[in-house]
Amino acid sequence: MTGEARKFDPAEATKFFTARGHSGWLGLTYSDHGDDWVELELPWREDLLGEEGQRVLASGPILSLMDMASGMAIWRTMDEFSAIATLDLRVDYVRPAREGASVFGRSQCYRLTRSAAFVRGLAHDGDAEDPVAHIQAVFMKIAPQSPVVPNG
Amino acid sequence: MAEPTDMDALTPYARSLGIRLERREDDGTPVMRVEFDETVEGRPGHYHGGATGGLLETAGYALLRTELERRDRSAVLKPINITVQYLAAGKSQATYAKARITKLGRRSANLTVEAWQDDPQRPIATAVMNVLMAEPQG
Numbered sequence: 001m002t003g004e005a006r007k008f009d010p011a012e013a014t015k016f017f018t019a020r021g022h023s024g025w026l027g028l029t030y031s032d033h034g035d036d037w038v039e040l041e042l043p044w045r046e047d048l049l050g051e052e053g054q055r056v057l058a059s060g061p062i063l064s065l066m067d068m069a070s071g072m073a074i075w076r077t078m079d080e081f082s083a084i085a086t087l088d089l090r091v092d093y094v095r096p097a098r099e100g101a102s103v104f105g106r107s108q109c110y111r112l113t114r115s116a117a118f119v120r121g122l123a124h125d126g127d128a129e130d131p132v133a134h135i136q137a138v139f140m141k142i143a144p145q146s147p148v149v150p151n152g
Numbered sequence: 153m154a155e156p157t158d159m160d161a162l163t164p165y166a167r168s169l170g171i172r173l174e175r176r177e178d179d180g181t182p183v184m185r186v187e188f189d190e191t192v193e194g195r196p197g198h199y200h201g202g203a204t205g206g207l208l209e210t211a212g213y214a215l216l217r218t219e220l221e222r223r224d225r226s227a228v229l230k231p232i233n234i235t236v237q238y239l240a241a242g243k244s245q246a247t248y249a250k251a252r253i254t255k256l257g258r259r260s261a262n263l264t265v266e267a268w269q270d271d272p273q274r275p276i277a278t279a280v281m282n283v284l285m286a287e288p289q290g
Contacts, residue, residue, distance in 0.1 A: 020190060020193075021190055021193040021194060021196075021200065022190075022191060022192055022193055022194055022200035022202060022203045023194075023200070024190075025190065025191040026202075046164075047164055047165070047167075047168040048164070048165045048168065049163065049164040049165060050163045050164075050165055050231075051163060051213075051228060051229055051230070052163065052164075053228075054228065057165075058163050058164070058165035058166075058206075058209075059209055059231040059234070060165050060166070060169070060202070060205065060206030060209050060210070061165060061202075061206075063202050063205040063206065063209070063234070063236075064200065064201075064202020064203065064205070064206065065202070066202075067200070067201045067202040067205070068200075068202065083195065085201075085238060085241065086201035086236075086238045087237070087238055088235070088236070088237055088238070089201065089205065089235070089236045089238075090233065090234070090235040090236075091233060091234050091235075092232070092233040093230075093231040093232060093233060096230070
């Protein structure tokens with residue numbers, strides 16, 4: 001958290017984005033944020049299990065969690081809300097999430113250009129030092145940006 | 153009898169998201185379908201990237217299970233990774249997906265998957281995924 005007042009508040013924005021739609025269906029909630037990163041929480045749910053016979057969260061919800069956390073991290077870094085679209089998203093599932101545990105998705109926007117936003121992040125189930133997944137993604141801005149800077 | 157049933161192809165997550173088996177192609181490849189409704193909606197009127205990704209993964213697992221059953225192989229499928237390319241915005245209509253097995257090894261499989269809406273020749277998203285095939289109860 002920084003002392004600087006910013007326009008884009010991830011905690012408030014999460015309430016808005018998770019009021020309905022896919023994020024609302026998943027039940028995503030705000031967890032934490034920094035200058036250029038946002039962490040969201042995906043609570044445990046029985047109906048999001050993957051392979052039959054295993055008590056393991058499916059990979060799909062983790063992909064959705066990271067996509068949403070990445071978008072939030074980009075808006076936080078831009079400090080405004082503008083339309084963006086996922087261009088490319090890679091998820092490495094390094095271990096199964098623990099049964100019954102919430103999964104937290106933390107994504108950081110490490111580079112913002114005039115037209116693209118680059119993010120990386122991880123998903124963990126309580127200890128960020130022991131992730132369940134790593135991600136890397138690129139988003140494109142789809143709305144025309146107002147101030148066009150030559151080095152974007 | 154290794155005829156795959158419809159439900160075998162779907163995880164609880166996929167069923168919950170509203171994905172179902174649309175049809176099988178002549179070679180048995182499952183074509184998965186999801187209707188546009190609030191559970192898949194991101195930006196108003198468009199698919200959430202996560203929902204599209206979930207459909208792609210589901211089509212990948214469905215084909216891999218079909219192929220393993222055909223070969224009388226049993227395995228517990230575990231995700232290794234997935235890379236999704238989003239090519240066009242998913243509009244408010246049904247989306248379909250089907251996979252192709254690029255390499256079926258003993259311990260892992262590599263698949264490519266495509267999702268489309270109006271025209272299979274114009275995919276809205278594609279994915280490459282690697283899946284671990286572990287020994288049952290291993």
